[in-house]
Amino acid sequence: MESVRKWVQVVFGFLTNGYWAFPFTRNIYQGPLKVICAPGLNCYSCPAATTYCLIGSLQQLLANMRLALEGGQYYFGLYVVGSAGILGGLFGRMICGWVCPFGFIQELLNKIPSPKFGVPRPLRYGKFIILLVFVIILPAFAMDEFGAGSTWFCKYICPAGTLEAGLPMIFLQPGLRANLGYLFINKIVILVLFLGWSVVASRPFCRTACPLGAFYALFSRHKLVKLRLNRDNCTSCGACHPVCPMGVKFDESPEDQDCISCMKCMTKACRFEAIYLEIGGMPVATGSSLVRPVSVEE
């Protein structure tokens, strides 16, 4: 299952970054596919990006909401929130585990041999604060003298944007280097911190700062595809604890907001078939069998 997940991550990485003419055009993809959202965190100013970023677009729409309203255009970000909500209702944070390119990069960095550390549990609430403050409140309400807001998360925090868009663009368009200043240094420092942290801890950005992960986490109870715990089979042996890349103790909190449904606990750890995959309430797979009977003893 783990190799299947790796392949899905690679394929989606290429699908959402499939514009390979950028070394010749020296610009980003500008075709119609960009009306479709990338399910994971993938900057749409990345030269290879073929889709739009949910977090970036939402901020842009909120930042320009007042100007749009004055022009008679009712843009509140409903198309973007609707897209994210449909994906969240279907898969929740499974998207983080299976298709997000920045999550995949963090996983690869964590394979570098080094001492490994956990991420303090209270830090996981940071991503909700970032979603609320930097993605919604500040872009919507902090206006300049012309009534325009700013994309606060992209501008001051997003390490994915720095890695996938900022750095490639200054190589593709050398003229941009004259504009580099403290803003760019700030973003490089944040990028280096998270990449370095990813070497010694598993998925630190996903766990502490990703606003898209925070949004998908809101669907942990009511998503269509999810991992479930069969308490009758669970022996509370704790084997599912060390394999989880998000630090979830699945036997203690099976609906944890941080579960990315990578299925390592189901396929690599649990020997008692206590963890299974369900779709809409119907069990479809356990660790040892792909398809589980859809009936149970009463």
Place this chain on the structure above:
Amino acid sequence: MMASAKKRKKWHKVKKGPFIVISSFLVIWFIGIASGEPVRVLEQAVRVCLSCIGIG
């Protein structure tokens, strides 16, 4: 007898929660389309926002 009667098989219930959530966001998504947001999203996505990526 009672115990064996209780052992009859029952079907898993399909959960309504996810379908309600997905349907609600589908409605929101359609309202967004009806108000012309995809065009605006596309306009934004095909331009490089330099300040958004830390340049300028």
